[in-house]
Amino acid sequence: MAIVKPSSDLQRNISSIYELCRETKEPVYITRNGEINLVVMDAEAFDDRMSLERRILAREMSTYQGIMRGYEDAQAGRLTPLDEVRKEARDDR
Structure with a gap:
């Protein structure tokens, strides 16, 4: 509150x-x-919250960059069909 x-x-x-x-x-x-x-x-509480905010932002940016890499790969046609991925996964067992 x-x-x-x-x-x-x-x-x-x-x-x-x-x-x-x-x-x-x-x-x-x-x-x-x-x-x-x-x-x-309180200054210590403020610093703790700002540190948390920075860590959250870093994680969100990392996720965003991963999504953008995937999007760019899809746009450039660098995709592997699902059937091929499943076959490779079965072969690796």
């Missing part, structure tokens, strides 16, 4: 916001005039 605090809490009692961020490891959304304007988060 999102943690939302008014900007007055940030101005008056920043230490409680620090503590909340450290304890929950969740972002704290700061509102001004009822609208979210700022997000505050």
